[in-house]
Amino acid sequence: xxxxxxxxxxxxxxxxxxxxxxxxxxxxxxxxxxxxxxxxxxxxxxxxxxxxxxxxxxxxxxxxxxxxxxxxxxxxxxxxxxxxxxxxxxxxxxxxxxxxxxxxxxxxxxxxxxxxxxxxxxxxxxxxxxxxxxxxxxxxxxxxxxxxxxxxxxxxxxxxxxxxxxxxxxxxxx
Amino acid sequence: xxxxxxxxxxxxxxxxxxxxxxxxxxxxxxxxxxxxxxxxxxxxxxxxxxxxxxxxxxxxxxxxxxxxxxxxxxxxxxxxxxxxxxxxxxxxxxxxxxxxxxxxxxxxxxxxxxxxxxxxxxxxxxxxxxxxxxxxxxxxxxxxxxxxxxxxxxxxxxxxxxxxxxxxxxxxxx
DNA sequence: ATTGAAACGACCAGGCG
DNA sequence: CGCCTGGTCGTTTCAAT
Numbered sequence: 001x002x003x004x005x006x007x008x009x010x011x012x013x014x015x016x017x018x019x020x021x022x023x024x025x026x027x028x029x030x031x032x033x034x035x036x037x038x039x040x041x042x043x044x045x046x047x048x049x050x051x052x053x054x055x056x057x058x059x060x061x062x063x064x065x066x067x068x069x070x071x072x073x074x075x076x077x078x079x080x081x082x083x084x085x086x087x088x089x090x091x092x093x094x095x096x097x098x099x100x101x102x103x104x105x106x107x108x109x110x111x112x113x114x115x116x117x118x119x120x121x122x123x124x125x126x127x128x129x130x131x132x133x134x135x136x137x138x139x140x141x142x143x144x145x146x147x148x149x150x151x152x153x154x155x156x157x158x159x160x161x162x163x164x165x166x167x168x169x170x171x172x173x174x
Numbered sequence: 175x176x177x178x179x180x181x182x183x184x185x186x187x188x189x190x191x192x193x194x195x196x197x198x199x200x201x202x203x204x205x206x207x208x209x210x211x212x213x214x215x216x217x218x219x220x221x222x223x224x225x226x227x228x229x230x231x232x233x234x235x236x237x238x239x240x241x242x243x244x245x246x247x248x249x250x251x252x253x254x255x256x257x258x259x260x261x262x263x264x265x266x267x268x269x270x271x272x273x274x275x276x277x278x279x280x281x282x283x284x285x286x287x288x289x290x291x292x293x294x295x296x297x298x299x300x301x302x303x304x305x306x307x308x309x310x311x312x313x314x315x316x317x318x319x320x321x322x323x324x325x326x327x328x329x330x331x332x333x334x335x336x337x338x339x340x341x342x343x344x345x346x347x348x
Numbered sequence: 349a350t351t352g353a354a355a356c357g358a359c360c361a362g363g364c365g
Numbered sequence: 366c367g368c369c370t371g372g373t374c375g376t377t378t379c380a381a382t
Contacts, residue, residue, distance in 0.1 A: 006176070007375080012262060017248075017249070024283045025242070025244055025249070025341060028242035029241055030239075030240050030241065031239060031240070031241065032205050032206065032241050032242045034238045035375085035376065035377085036377070036378090037207075037273070037375090037376075037377095039314065041339045044265050045349075045350095046349065046350055046351080046374085047378090048349080048351085048378070048379085049350075051377075053279070053349085060248065061245055061247075061248060062241045062244060062249065063204060063242045063243070063244060064205075064244065065243050065258050066205070066207050066240060066241065066242045066243065067204065067205065067206050067240065067241065067243060067332055068199070068202035068203050068206045068237045068239075068240045069237055069239050069240065069241060069332055069333070070199055070236060070331070070332065070334075070335060071205055071237075071238050072333050074191075074234070074235060074236040075199070075236070075333065075337075076337065077189070077333065077337070082285070082292060084322075085314045089276060094325075096326060096327075100328065100329045102341065103334035103335075103336040103337065103338055103372075104262040104334075104337070105329065106330070106331055106332070106333065107327070107328070107329055107330045107331070108327070108328040108329040108330075109324040109325070109326065109327050109330075110324065110327075110328070110337060111256070111323060111324055111325045111330065112322060112325060113321070113322040115322065118256060118322060118324070122333060123274040123341060123342070124337060126340070128341040128342065131328040131340060132341055133342075135340070142323075146287065147287070148258075148287040148289065149284055149285060150283040150284065150292070151283075151284040151285060151286060152283070152284045153281070153282070153283050153284075154266070154282040154284070155271075155272065155273060155274045155280070155281055155282040156281045156282075156283075157280055157281070158243055158244065158245075158280070159243070159244040159245070159246045159280065159296060160277035160278075160280070160330070161244060161249055161250065161277075162188070163250065163251070163274045163277065164277055166276075166277060166309070167276065167278055167297060167298070167302040167305045167306055168298070169220045169301070169305075170218055209356085209357060209358085210357075210359090211358095219368075219369090220368065220370080221357085221358085221359090221369095222358090222369075222370090223368050223369070224358085224366085225358070226367080277375050322362095332359065343355070
């Protein structure tokens with residue numbers, strides 16, 4: 001008797017990602033302009049089959065959206081920085097989250113360590129960065145900030161579909 | 175011999191971005207699946223005209239690529255962290271840059287402040303993070319690391335085309 | 349999941365402001 | 366020189382096997 005048959009199939013859209021799904025995600029994560037015909041022969045399926053899978057992956061939220069990656073400097077945003085914000089009390093206040101409306105603010109995370117909030121910001125100039133920090137200190141509860149300016153970016157990409165073998169099982173034995 | 179062939183297109187295609195270009199970039203940065211017909215009526219131009227502009231923006235490198243944004247947790251990567259790496263000497267060694275081959279490493283920046291390198295990593299577990307840190311300490315010249323684990327992510331997006339009015343001129347205007 | 353067919357969008361050419 | 370109109374072709378996407 002095979003008890004592996006009791007796989008919950010009632011939730012059709014939440015079934016586990018197989019190897020083909022991961023390969024599709026890997027390709028689209030690198031280049032979303034690929035046609036379904038190109039994709040199909042890379043993964044060894046027909047175009048409609050791949051189309052069906054992509055639709056499923058989008059519906060399931062695995063593919064959140066597809067966007068054009070823009071060049072900061074070309075848009076005049078030459079300065080990238082990470083700002084660590086130390087607050088009194090818990091950092092996630094509405095006033096702080098309101099900073100998300102600024103297009104210069106790209107990321108906001110609550111974090112462990114000696115800081116409460118980590119922001120990734122990309123601005124046009126040091127003056128603009130100063131303006132942002134000025135707005136930060138205007139927020140009630142902001143105790144201090146520490147800013148790390150990126151001098152050069154050696155790698156910058158979005159979530160990758162792959163998982164490295166070395167890290168899959170933790171620190172390897174030497 | 176036609177030496178006009180490899181003239182860098184300074185005058186012709188590297189002309190400044192106008193308002194329509196910025197609007198196009200704004201839309202595509204949010205959703206690159208838009209059809210040219212949709213785009214065209216949003217910016218008030220014909221489809222071929224928009225097509226021409228997008229082609230120019232890609233050639234100029236303003237649009238670097240278009241990718242599918244994937245969901246980390248859905249792929250099993252539930253742990254996001256920023257690792258600050260302190261090194262002896264200058265941080266940008268080949269051994270450190272080799273870590274870019276790990277799909278878990280999403281960003282590597284050289285930075286000012288009390289650290290040399292900032293890495294953004296997304297891993298499947300705390301064990302995987304430990305494995306990554308273990309590899310880091312194996313690299314010659316790595317003195318210490320400080321890790322900030324993201325407890326929750328309130329905002330995470332790519333480079334935005336817009337520039338906020340408040341920051342455009344620095345902190346002087348209130 | 350595959351095949352075939354229909355609808356749509358991308359993309360090229362020529363002409364106008 | 367950049368934009369618009371018409372036309373062609375490839376692609377997406379649906380229906381049936």
